[in-house]
Amino acid sequence: MQFTINDRPVEVEVDLRTSLLDLLRENLGLTGSKKGCNQGACGACTVLVEGERINSCLALAVQYQGRSITTVEGLSDAEGLHPLQRAFIEHDGFQCGYCTPGQLCSAVAMADEMARGIPSHVTGDLTAETIALDHDELRERMSGNLCRCGAYNGIVAAIAETYASAPARQEEAA
Amino acid sequence: MTPFSYARADDVPGAIALAVATPDAKYLGGGTNLVDLMRETIERPAALVDVTGLSREITVGADGGVVIGAGVTNTALAADRTIRTHYPMLSRAILAGASAQIRNVATVGGNLLQRTRCGYFYDDAARCNKREPGAGCDAIDGFNRIHAILGASPSCVATHPSDMCVALAALDAQVRVAGPDGERTIALVDLHRLPGGSPERDTVLDPGELVVAVELPALPFAAHSTYRKVRDRASYAFALISVAAGIELENGAIKDVRIALGGVAHKPWRAFKAEAALRGQAPSEANVRAAAELELADAAGLRDNGFKIELAKRAIVATLAELSGEQA
Numbered sequence: 050m051q052f053t054i055n056d057r058p059v060e061v062e063v064d065l066r067t068s069l070l071d072l073l074r075e076n077l078g079l080t081g082s083k084k085g086c087n088q089g090a091c092g093a094c095t096v097l098v099e100g101e102r103i104n105s106c107l108a109l110a111v112q113y114q115g116r117s118i119t120t121v122e123g124l125s126d127a128e129g130l131h132p133l134q135r136a137f138i139e140h141d142g143f144q145c146g147y148c149t150p151g152q153l154c155s156a157v158a159m160a161d162e163m164a165r166g167i168p169s170h171v172t173g174d175l176t177a178e179t180i181a182l183d184h185d186e187l188r189e190r191m192s193g194n195l196c197r198c199g200a201y202n203g204i205v206a207a208i209a210e211t212y213a214s215a216p217a218r219q220e221e222a223a
Numbered sequence: 224m225t226p227f228s229y230a231r232a233d234d235v236p237g238a239i240a241l242a243v244a245t246p247d248a249k250y251l252g253g254g255t256n257l258v259d260l261m262r263e264t265i266e267r268p269a270a271l272v273d274v275t276g277l278s279r280e281i282t283v284g285a286d287g288g289v290v291i292g293a294g295v296t297n298t299a300l301a302a303d304r305t306i307r308t309h310y311p312m313l314s315r316a317i318l319a320g321a322s323a324q325i326r327n328v329a330t331v332g333g334n335l336l337q338r339t340r341c342g343y344f345y346d347d348a349a350r351c352n353k354r355e356p357g358a359g360c361d362a363i364d365g366f367n368r369i370h371a372i373l374g375a376s377p378s379c380v381a382t383h384p385s386d387m388c389v390a391l392a393a394l395d396a397q398v399r400v401a402g403p404d405g406e407r408t409i410a411l412v413d414l415h416r417l418p419g420g421s422p423e424r425d426t427v428l429d430p431g432e433l434v435v436a437v438e439l440p441a442l443p444f445a446a447h448s449t450y451r452k453v454r455d456r457a458s459y460a461f462a463l464i465s466v467a468a469g470i471e472l473e474n475g476a477i478k479d480v481r482i483a484l485g486g487v488a489h490k491p492w493r494a495f496k497a498e499a500a501l502r503g504q505a506p507s508e509a510n511v512r513a514a515a516e517l518e519l520a521d522a523a524g525l526r527d528n529g530f531k532i533e534l535a536k537r538a539i540v541a542t543l544a545e546l547s548g549e550q551a
């Protein structure tokens with residue numbers, strides 16, 4: 050099977066039953082993406098496929114042959130950490146860090162969804178041309194990523210600082 | 224997982240040919256439900272026919288109706304401008320379900336045909352007629368808080384978990400399918416079955432039948448519609464009860480109305496009785512409550528889910544109050 054992973058071409062032979070998450074972790078040694086629940090319920094395995102976030106545990110690797118996949122390892126570049134990664138450090142956006150790779154990938158794609166005007170469950174006016182990333186929008190849009198340590202205050206603050214059009218109200222986060 | 228073969232279909236006839244060629248083949252959409260069930264060996268297809276490359280378009284007809292390809296993702300459908308403007312209950316129903324990660328991958332076809340979330344269905348060690356016909360049903364006397372209050376049978380009390388389907392039921396959607404014996408169109412409200420004595424069959428589809436598209440008839444007043452979902456947490460949880468509703472008022476009376484319920488039955492539940500009772504009536508709380516009582520008259524609770532009967536009635540009242548308040 051062939052893929053482009055973090056901008057590099059990869060060719061690998063694996064059993065058809067291999068999930069995309071196991072391919073990354075077990076076959077390619079990219080252990081940044083985490084296996085929390087292995088059933089779509091936690092978001093720790095979130096990766097980007099052509100920039101869109103998906104749960105790699107619910108995907109067979111074979112479904113994504115030929116596609117371009119970005120993992121947390123691919124977020125930083127020669128210039129150093131991604132701005133969102135720096136914000137996570139600054140705002141204590143993690144405790145044990147297990148959910149962090151998924152949170153980071155998820156938030157990067159979320160910002161792109163905002164830019165494309167994709168609505169969410171809490172969007173008041175579905176016909177609006179643009180949607181502001183306020184506190185409620187941010188929390189709803191990140192609800193596919195759980196944090197067992199409950200580092201949500203820091204996570205929300207870091208994402209808000211990096212992407213929000215309106216400052217998040219930190220005291221309500223949790 | 225048990226071993227399987229994998230092939231990508233290029234077109235509808237090709238997909239059907241591939242599916243018919245191997246016994247126990249299954250179509251694969253985004254895989255967000257099927258891959259999970261295969262890992263648990265609840266589903267053991269011998270072949271997967273990936274149909275995500277087919278029918279990815281949303282087309283608006285001259286009459287205002289919309290044809291949605293089965294391969295359209297949940298995110299793309301919810302974000303579509305026509306759907307947001309003319310069928311907001313559908314956008315809202317989809318956005319109330321799962322997470323962004325899952326909606327990005329999940330397809331319309333897969334959402335229609337996703338399996339129940341009954342915990343015993345997922346648990347190999349439990350008895351489940353849906354998984355193993357004749358085995359018995361551990362949910363009937365077990366943990367059944369999320370189970371059905373309408374249309375259940377002594378064989379199975381599971382619910383259909385989709386939010387999207389509840390809106391489609393309210394919108395009179397039609398499902399276009401193709402199979403070895405040709406094409407046919409099935410009303411969405413007739414696609415899913417009540418369990419009766421054969422809960423192993425979720426739908427009326429025959430083996431090898433492929434969902435090709437979903438058609439929404441033009442329904443101008445659906446521009447004034449919404450979806451309300453009641454669940455255990457504010458996001459990322461299946462519905463305990465949900466209501467998709469649209470209403471058209473004229474001279475202070477209900478000219479037309481659509482109501483469907485989720486979380487109550489083995490299929491998305493179109494509230495035909497409540498709708499009939501409400502046409503021509505004022506949208507008062509008393510009238511809506513009476514209609515809801517009528518719809519839920521046959522509802523039956525199990526050990527843990529009796530609260531859903533009253534919850535469903537209140538959710539109908541609240542949803543219609545919201546809609547008629549906006550329109551007044």
Ligand SMILES: Cc1cc2nc3c(=O)[nH]c(=O)nc-3n(C[C@H](O)[C@H](O)[C@H](O)COP(=O)(O)OP(=O)(O)OC[C@H]3O[C@@H](n4cnc5c(N)ncnc54)[C@H](O)[C@@H]3O)c2cc1C
Binds near residue numbers: 321338435
């Ligand atoms: C953690 C979690 C939370 C969720 N929460 C919600 C929720 O709140 N509300 C909700 O509605 N859903 C929820 N879902 C379910 C989700 O919506 C479904 O998994 C998804 O819609 C399935 O789509 P898919 O394309 O991935 O289907 P797949 O997993 O690919 O397929 C599902 C079934 O459909 C069949 N199939 C697929 N496409 C076709 C076709 N074109 N023709 C014939 N058969 C086909 C497959 O053979 C399979 O049996 C949740 C899922 C998870 C994992």
Ligand code: SF4
Binds near residue numbers: 422
């Ligand atoms: S309710 Fe249906 S799905 Fe659940 S255990 Fe009983 S038979 Fe199986």
Ligand code: FES
Binds near residue numbers: 095106
């Ligand atoms: S490991 Fe994939 S969602 Fe939890």
Ligand code: FES
Binds near residue numbers: 145147
């Ligand atoms: S930091 Fe520990 S799970 Fe989120």
